[in-house]
Amino acid sequence: MSGKRIGRALTALGAAALATVLAAGVAPAAATASGGVGAPGIGDPYYPDYGNGGYRISHYDLDLDYQPGNDHLAGTATLTGAATQYLTRFDLDFALTTDAVTVNGRRARFERSGDHELVLTPARALHAGQRMVIRVRYHGIPSTVVAEGFTSWMRTDDGAVAANEPEVSWWWYPSNDHPLDKASFAVDVTVPTGYQAISNGILAGTHPAGPGTTRWRWRESRPMATYLTVLAVGHYDLDTSTDAHGRPVIEAYDQGLSAAQARNARASVGLTASVIDWESSVFGPYPFDALGGIVPNYEAGFALEDQTRPMYGLDFFESADDPYVVVHENAHQWFGDSVSVHHWSDIWLNEGFAGYAEWLYSEHVGAGSALSVALADYDAHPADDPLWSVKAGDPGAQHQFSAAVYDRGAMTLQALRNVVGDRMFFTILRTWASKHRYGNGSIPQFEWLAERLSGRDLSRLFDTWLFTTGKPPRSAFHLPAGTAMPAGTPASLPQLRRTHALLAGH
Known part of the structure; x- marks a missing residue:
């Protein structure tokens, strides 16, 4: 997710429902609505009812209690923000059962609209610019809650993992669920003693919370999109250390992994600090205060770039180690996490860039230059391959995580590198990461x-690679005159193709 992999674990029902909406040509909801009513969508063309209009959230404070035995979650979420228009009513994105709501300390009326819209009517109208503190008390069994035809709450043998893209918050806290509204987070999770609860950012401590329970306290002070939040509860071994810059490194490995799985996972995720150091030399300073990863005992079918703490499905480590998925997910810390998409149609800025980071890493470790990987991957896909039927720069919601966004997206960056040269290419990447740090960016802005x-x-380069279907001619790579054509297959290609197949949900 940025997921490279698949972010959305759609069921057949969810995919069919989404296809019906797209076929109907439903127009995106406006980000504002008249009469003091906040729009039920932030204005994304792919997901018209994701996010909401009329306000922005700056901080989430979550106080949760989770019982792994019966998958019961109870919580109180306190959202601090401000109205951006006159509001008599507004929405939150949420799918669990709501028990009570207050807005600025006064009880608010609430009702459900659809399967993930919680409509709030505050006791007093809010004026544009007015501070708002929303407190929601709620409960539920998240694994049984279906919204848009699926659930993003993955039940494991001894707990659960909440991770998905582009939506995950609905199953564990109410939110303004779109990357355009990023916020800081404080996450406190009470679980039975002996269990671990892992989330984003810095571990602020653990302490007894009552008979037989322990509270885990996590803090992420940098702006974070809601889909990048993660919660994993179970029996984990925590490998903790600090990197060369004094930042905490927390890697969590489910105790249920087999010896071989644990060995492969540690050989991969254990590279995180060194990968971050190398990526910092390429993309600019690491944008966050912590790093690490989570490996649950669960074949999720994807990995996800959860901010500071990516989640890796067990699939990546079943038979061997996989350093490339670690490179991919941590490249997202720059491209996707720090610089988030403006709309979900800009997903190439996440997945194409993280995919190309893998090719750069191949070059870095001497397993094949990025150019040799690009050309070998290009040659491996004949003209009738589905890779060429999707526009990487506007794939549509149903193809948001297709191979075209990853592979053809990475080829786009190689073509750009060939045209502008190495020095200018890396200047462009570093400037992009710096200019939009902790914010959002769109494809037109990158162009x-x-x-x-x-x-x-x-314009012709981007149009050919991103916005035209069909296999571009080899000349579209714009190879500099006299370029020696790489011979043979890059040593990294088989692993890269396997990793990308998993990331793209194949």
């Missing part, structure tokens, strides 16, 4: 930046 810095008209 503008690349053209401005390079002094070149790159």
